[in-house]
Amino acid sequence: MSTLVLALAITAAQIILGLAMVCAAWRVMFGPRAQDRVLGLDALYLAGMLLLLTYGIQTGRTLFFEAALAIALLGFAGTVALAKFLMRGEVIE
Amino acid sequence: MIQAPDLPLWAAIVVGLFVLLGATITLIGTIGLLRLKRFYKRVHPPTLGSTMGTTCILIASVTCFSVLQSRPVLHEILIGIFVTLTTPVTLMLLARAALYRDRREGRKDVPQD
Numbered sequence: 001m002s003t004l005v006l007a008l009a010i011t012a013a014q015i016i017l018g019l020a021m022v023c024a025a026w027r028v029m030f031g032p033r034a035q036d037r038v039l040g041l042d043a044l045y046l047a048g049m050l051l052l053l054t055y056g057i058q059t060g061r062t063l064f065f066e067a068a069l070a071i072a073l074l075g076f077a078g079t080v081a082l083a084k085f086l087m088r089g090e091v092i093e
Numbered sequence: 094m095i096q097a098p099d100l101p102l103w104a105a106i107v108v109g110l111f112v113l114l115g116a117t118i119t120l121i122g123t124i125g126l127l128r129l130k131r132f133y134k135r136v137h138p139p140t141l142g143s144t145m146g147t148t149c150i151l152i153a154s155v156t157c158f159s160v161l162q163s164r165p166v167l168h169e170i171l172i173g174i175f176v177t178l179t180t181p182v183t184l185m186l187l188a189r190a191a192l193y194r195d196r197r198e199g200r201k202d203v204p205q206d
Contacts, residue, residue, distance in 0.1 A: 002105040007097035009109035013116035020116070020142070023123035027135075035132055035191040042183060043123050043139040046176070050119055050142070053150050053172075054112055057157045060098040065154075065169060072172055076179040080186060087190040 115149030
């Protein structure tokens with residue numbers, strides 16, 4: 001019984017996080033200016049990372065944790081590089 | 094695809110509540126990203142997901158794996174530390190870049206110093 005309720009709760013959380021990713025993707029696609037798109041990308045990778053963590057809870061495997069850590073690292077690097085590009089017009093000067 | 098680990102009742106309640114709470118807070122943050130009107134207001138809501146949302150889901154994950162492996166599993170805290178350290182850095186850089194672009198274009202609705 002408790003397993004069924006937990007399964008429903010985790011699935012509902014995954015659907016909610018999917019909706020959050022849709023909202024962020026909307027901002028990436030239709031954001032009026034470039035900085036809005038970068039901000040949407042930041043929120044998008046964060047929601048994707050949380051979605052992977054819930055998959056890890058659901059299956060009981062630690063594989064998903066490592067994928068989430070990789071997303072957090074690469075997302076940080078990507079957002080910093082894009083912000084630098086918006087500021088200066090080039091990433092490495 | 095509906096499945097869940099076999100946890101005792103108290104752990105199932107804690108994990109379910111914290112997962113739902115974290116996901117809902119993240120959704121509220123991204124809805125704020127959609128609804129607010131200006132970029133300088135839109136910078137704020139995604140941090141809801143990167144602080145409270147991440148913390149709640151990490152608490153659920155730590156509880157779940159600690160009960161499953163019957164020893165304290167704390168490596169999820171790495172993600173928490175990392176996200177807490179990097180979110181202010183990225184958003185400050187992004188807001189600085191947006192401010193620079195807006196000022197260079199000579200817009201009037203830019204926050205003053």
